[in-house]
Amino acid sequence: MAPTSATIADWTARFLEARGPTRVFGLQGGHIQPIWDRLSTLGIPIVDVRHEGAAVHMATAHALLTGELGVALATSGPGVTNTVTSVANADLERAPILVIGGCPPARQDHMGPLQGTPHVDIMRPITRLARTLRTADQVLRELDHAVAMARGHGGLPGPVYIEVPADVLRARIADAAALPEYLADRPASRALPDPRDVERAAALLAGATHPLVISGAGARGARDALLALLDASGAAYLDTQESRGLVPARHPAYAGAMRAMAMADADLVLTVGRKLDYQLGYGSPAAFPRARFVRIAEFPGERDDNRPGEVAIAGAVGHALTMLAQSLRSPPDCAWRDGLHAKHVERARKYLASLDATPNGADGRMHPNRIFAALDRQLRGDAIGVADGGDILSFARLGLDASTYLDSGAFGCLGVGVPYANAAALAFPDRPVVAVCGDGAFGLHAMEIDTAARHGCRAVFVIANNAAWNIERVDQERHYDGRVYGTTLGDSDYAAMARAFDLHGERVRHADELDAALERAFAHAPALVDVAVTRDTLSSDLVKGLSIVPDYQPLTAWDDAERERFDVDDA
Numbered sequence: 314m315a316p317t318s319a320t321i322a323d324w325t326a327r328f329l330e331a332r333g334p335t336r337v338f339g340l341q342g343g344h345i346q347p348i349w350d351r352l353s354t355l356g357i358p359i360v361d362v363r364h365e366g367a368a369v370h371m372a373t374a375h376a377l378l379t380g381e382l383g384v385a386l387a388t389s390g391p392g393v394t395n396t397v398t399s400v401a402n403a404d405l406e407r408a409p410i411l412v413i414g415g416c417p418p419a420r421q422d423h424m425g426p427l428q429g430t431p432h433v434d435i436m437r438p439i440t441r442l443a444r445t446l447r448t449a450d451q452v453l454r455e456l457d458h459a460v461a462m463a464r465g466h467g468g469l470p471g472p473v474y475i476e477v478p479a480d481v482l483r484a485r486i487a488d489a490a491a492l493p494e495y496l497a498d499r500p501a502s503r504a505l506p507d508p509r510d511v512e513r514a515a516a517l518l519a520g521a522t523h524p525l526v527i528s529g530a531g532a533r534g535a536r537d538a539l540l541a542l543l544d545a546s547g548a549a550y551l552d553t554q555e556s557r558g559l560v561p562a563r564h565p566a567y568a569g570a571m572r573a574m575a576m577a578d579a580d581l582v583l584t585v586g587r588k589l590d591y592q593l594g595y596g597s598p599a600a601f602p603r604a605r606f607v608r609i610a611e612f613p614g615e616r617d618d619n620r621p622g623e624v625a626i627a628g629a630v631g632h633a634l635t636m637l638a639q640s641l642r643s644p645p646d647c648a649w650r651d652g653l654h655a656k657h658v659e660r661a662r663k664y665l666a667s668l669d670a671t672p673n674g675a676d677g678r679m680h681p682n683r684i685f686a687a688l689d690r691q692l693r694g695d696a697i698g699v700a701d702g703g704d705i706l707s708f709a710r711l712g713l714d715a716s717t718y719l720d721s722g723a724f725g726c727l728g729v730g731v732p733y734a735n736a737a738a739l740a741f742p743d744r745p746v747v748a749v750c751g752d753g754a755f756g757l758h759a760m761e762i763d764t765a766a767r768h769g770c771r772a773v774f775v776i777a778n779n780a781a782w783n784i785e786r787v788d789q790e791r792h793y794d795g796r797v798y799g800t801t802l803g804d805s806d807y808a809a810m811a812r813a814f815d816l817h818g819e820r821v822r823h824a825d826e827l828d829a830a831l832e833r834a835f836a837h838a839p840a841l842v843d844v845a846v847t848r849d850t851l852s853s854d855l856v857k858g859l860s861i862v863p864d865y866q867p868l869t870a871w872d873d874a875e876r877e878r879f880d881v882d883d884a
């Protein structure tokens with residue numbers, strides 16, 4: 314077979330063109346330049362960033378928000394190692410992304426090449442697949458397999474890492490080695506649920522008086538079926554950060570503001586594409602004292618972790634929910650859910666109304682809640698909200714009312730705010746995008762405001778500036794006899810920094826300036842509004858014990874209950 318003129322770099326770019334990501338994210342380097350060059354000649358937009366970690370965060374947000382594969386490129390050595398945190402974050406977010414790394418020429422293997430370090434060994438535990446593609450003829454087959462793995466073939470969706478040595482990128486292969494099947498995008502095959510499992514789940518549901526549905530990432534594609542199940546079952550519903558916005562807060566099943574009560578009183582919990590991780594008390598009776606469990610998920614990792622269900626339904630989530638809804642024969646008993654929802658509406662209304670009235674702190678600076686009150690007046694229904702930080706994340710979770718929402722997530726990954734918002738703004742140029750970041754968290758990828766300016770990402774970055782890593786500072790103050798050390802920052806002017814990068818930038822010192830400043834920011838996005846907020850706060854994450862990291866459970870109330878269950882002597 315005669316080699317053609319196409320190199321492996323050509324084929325890699327053609328592969329990405331065929332698999333259709335609208336854009337890719339990366340930071341250039343010689344080891345990946347052959348692919349970079351071919352992508353640019355094919356007209357696939359490359360969003361060039363200021364830190365490879367930001368490229369991977371952007372790919373993650375792109376994947377989570379659009380359902381497309383997210384793609385990031387990082388050069389060999391420090392380029393790849395700079396992505397480690399972001400890849401680990403994508404792993405916990407279960408985001409289907411493909412990270413393409415640079416790799417020294419195979420002919421220099423083990424000789425001490427430029428930018429050589431064992432990327433694949435570093436990436437393996439935090440990816441679905443991590444491989445060096447050393448054989449030119451195999452690269453397309455391997456890429457196809459990598460994408461399948463990212464999309465959840467044989468496990469959960471998540472990041473994959475592949476690299477092609479520079480000399481292999483320059484190798485040419487015969488056209489015949491590039492089977493069209495390797496390039497063709499194809500839907501993942503979906504297993505159908507076993508009707509017997511569905512019947513058993515339906516029987517449990519029919520016998521429950523306080524059924525509660527909790528959704529997660531694995532429910533994202535199954536909104537209509539989820540709504541149908543809620544209607545047919547009369548179950549109450551809680552979302553989690555992973556699937557926020559899937560069921561609107563006005564739906565009669567929605568009980569978001571009554572989370573603790575819903576979990577305490579539920580007699581049957583149906584998890585839908587949701588891990589029972591720390592955010593749900595690992596499914597322990599400490600967090601769900603009365604509940605039996607049904608687990609519904611396509612992927613084992615969202616079905617049998619920590620507490621297997623008495624019934625588990627494996628298979629396509631949409632099908633499972635539809636079959637379950639159709640198996641319920643009696644009309645739903647909605648008494649419990651209706652009571653919860655009424656309480657939710659009342660509490661949420663009161664909370665939103667209170668935001669604007671939250672008093673200034675002892676230092677005279679405004680409370681962060683004022684930001685969310687002002688955003689509420691500013692944002693349209695289709696806004697995309699991103700939250701990143703400590704205290705501010707805790708306040709945002711309650712106060713940032715956006716139909717689509719991303720945050721630092723289960724990984725608690727400070728630094729996602731600016732790159733996530735940039736990716737959101739590029740993917741949805743007609744929707745308002747706002748990132749509310751702590752001043753600490755902002756600093757981790759602050760240079761990405763430059764990416765926003767250069768690529769016209771029309772996001773608004775709101776910096777809640779309390780001159781501190783505040784949730785940690787307050788923890789030191791309260792739990793370490795006031796020994797505050799290494800947790801304060803300068804009262805820096807991040808708006809001036811933004812203006813230096815050609816963004817619209819304003820500083821806001823008083824709450825009555827917020828509305829006008831935000832209005833100007835949305836009109837001139839990309840824009841940054843630096844808001845002086847008080848350190849004098851007690852966020853719910855702090856009060857509930859997240860920052861003190863209890864032994865058994867993430868929250869002190871659950872930890873206490875667990876100690877009681879295990880009869881642990883506290884003395």
Ligand SMILES: Cc1ncc(C[n+]2csc(CCOP(=O)(O)OP(=O)(O)O)c2C)c(N)n1
Pocket residue numbers: 701702703704705706724725726727728750751752753754755777779781782783784785
């Ligand atoms: C990358 C990373 N480093 C450190 C932490 C620990 N941490 C969690 S919240 C927090 C403080 C965040 O400060 P800021 O973003 O300013 O928010 P604030 O609490 O002041 O509102 C820190 C240091 C983390 N979760 N992630």
Ligand SMILES: [Mg+2]
Pocket residue numbers: 751752753777778779780781782783
């Ligand atoms: Mg701060």
